[in-house]
Amino acid sequence: MGIYLEMFITFFKIGCLAFGGGYAVIAILQKEVVELKQWVTNDELTDIMAISQTLPGIIFVNSATMIGYRKKGLLGATVATITSCLPTFLLILLLTFVIWGFTDNPIVHKAFIGILLGVTALILNSVKKTWKTAVKHYSDVILALLSAALMLFTNINVVLVLLLLAALGFAKNIYFLKKEEKQHVNVH
Amino acid sequence: MSTFIDLFLVFLKIGAISFGGGYAMIPFFETEMVSHNWVSLADYVKVIAIAQVVPGPFAVDSSSYIGFKVAGIVGAIIATIALCIPSFVASVIITKFYTQFKANKYVNALLKGVRPAVLGLLLSAAYIIGLKPLYQATHTFMSLTMLKAVIMAVAGYFVLNQKKVKVGTFTFIAATAVVGILLF
Numbered sequence: 214m215g216i217y218l219e220m221f222i223t224f225f226k227i228g229c230l231a232f233g234g235g236y237a238v239i240a241i242l243q244k245e246v247v248e249l250k251q252w253v254t255n256d257e258l259t260d261i262m263a264i265s266q267t268l269p270g271i272i273f274v275n276s277a278t279m280i281g282y283r284k285k286g287l288l289g290a291t292v293a294t295i296t297s298c299l300p301t302f303l304l305i306l307l308l309t310f311v312i313w314g315f316t317d318n319p320i321v322h323k324a325f326i327g328i329l330l331g332v333t334a335l336i337l338n339s340v341k342k343t344w345k346t347a348v349k350h351y352s353d354v355i356l357a358l359l360s361a362a363l364m365l366f367t368n369i370n371v372v373l374v375l376l377l378l379a380a381l382g383f384a385k386n387i388y389f390l391k392k393e394e395k396q397h398v399n400v401h
Numbered sequence: 402m403s404t405f406i407d408l409f410l411v412f413l414k415i416g417a418i419s420f421g422g423g424y425a426m427i428p429f430f431e432t433e434m435v436s437h438n439w440v441s442l443a444d445y446v447k448v449i450a451i452a453q454v455v456p457g458p459f460a461v462d463s464s465s466y467i468g469f470k471v472a473g474i475v476g477a478i479i480a481t482i483a484l485c486i487p488s489f490v491a492s493v494i495i496t497k498f499y500t501q502f503k504a505n506k507y508v509n510a511l512l513k514g515v516r517p518a519v520l521g522l523l524l525s526a527a528y529i530i531g532l533k534p535l536y537q538a539t540h541t542f543m544s545l546t547m548l549k550a551v552i553m554a555v556a557g558y559f560v561l562n563q564k565k566v567k568v569g570t571f572t573f574i575a576a577t578a579v580v581g582i583l584l585f
Binding site (some may be wrong): 224228229230231232237252260263264266267269270271272273274275276278279282283287290291292294297298300301302304305306308309312316320323324325326327328330331332333334335336337338339340341343344347348349353354356357358359360361362363364365370371372374375376378380381382383384385386387390 | 414416417418419420421422423424426428429446447448449450451452453454455456457459460461462465466469474477481484485487488489491492493495496498506507509510511512513514515516517518519520521522523524525526527528530531532535550551553554555556557558560561562568569571573574576577578579580581582584585
């Protein structure tokens with residue numbers, strides 16, 4: 214039982230400290246689960262973070278699940294996932310409840326517009342970062358522009374657009390892979 | 402009962418399909434809550450603003466709030482759990498079969514192939530958070546408010562990308578609140 218309580222406390226703490234996402238969270242995980250608890254090694258954590266970002270779903274939940282699973286199997290993964298999300302769950306409901314009455318105040322309303330444009334800037338920043346990993350070939354530029362155009366300027370459901378683009382991207386990569394294999398055979 | 406099932410299925414779907422995580426999930430939340438008439442965009446973006454001072458993934462902020470709004474505390478729990486289930490299952494499976502998974506060329510072709518689409522999702526998220534609420538309030542793109550909004554978002558991007566002064570996320574968010582009060 215002791216280990217689960219320890220996991221509960223550690224992941225709850227991580228959930229309380231996980232501001233900013235991405236690299237900020239890596240630093241916290243490094244300190245808590247690598248240095249203090251030694252549940253995973255630094256190399257394992259690097260691997261976990263890399264895989265977390267390629268899987269669908271919430272990156273933070275992916276990494277918590279994987280750490281919990283390595284330490285204590287399915288139950289460990291469950292404890293890690295639930296407790297790491299618990300602070301967010303409680304705080305957003307509490308804060309929303311407290312702040313909601315003030316959001317119609319003109320000054321608060323203006324501050325919120327400002328914050329949302331700040332978030333927009335953060336999103337544009339992640340466009341830049343994602344561009345570096347997503348675009349390796351001119352065909353990727355075409356796919357990215359197509360996806361942006363369909364999402365911004367048409368009413369096609371976002372799920373459909375994503376599935377279409379995923380299929381195109383998959384087909385394109387397989388095509389290039391086959392072409393490469395063929396050339397490889399010809400050389401030999 | 403059917404509300405709970407609806408919530409569960411919708412958030413399960415979002416969790417399963419949201420490649421790219423983070424802000425790239427915003428278009429999915431927006432599409433679903435508007436089409437189900439659960440929460441208005443004007444209310445949802447308030448939650449996104451509040452979420453900036455709440456730790457943890459903002460997807461959980463979104464599921465907790467939307468779930469709560471639709472069906473109270475039980476709704477919040479159902480939406481959040483459903484959202485996490487696909488991540489959980491995928492992560493457990495990957496941990497077991499990582500070596501085979503890493504070497505599989507079809508898996509790689511899919512994971513790499515979907516990345517350019519994430520760029521579209523992110524740009525769409527930038528529009529939904531930054532400009533769409535203003536458009537819904539004024540019904541025009543040709544206004545001073547809209548111009549100020551675009552300039553502020555772009556200026557914010559350059560502040561984040563300059564190397565002279567290191568700006569933490571909290572400082573940045575606090576500064577944008579102040580600029581918002583002065584500018585709008």
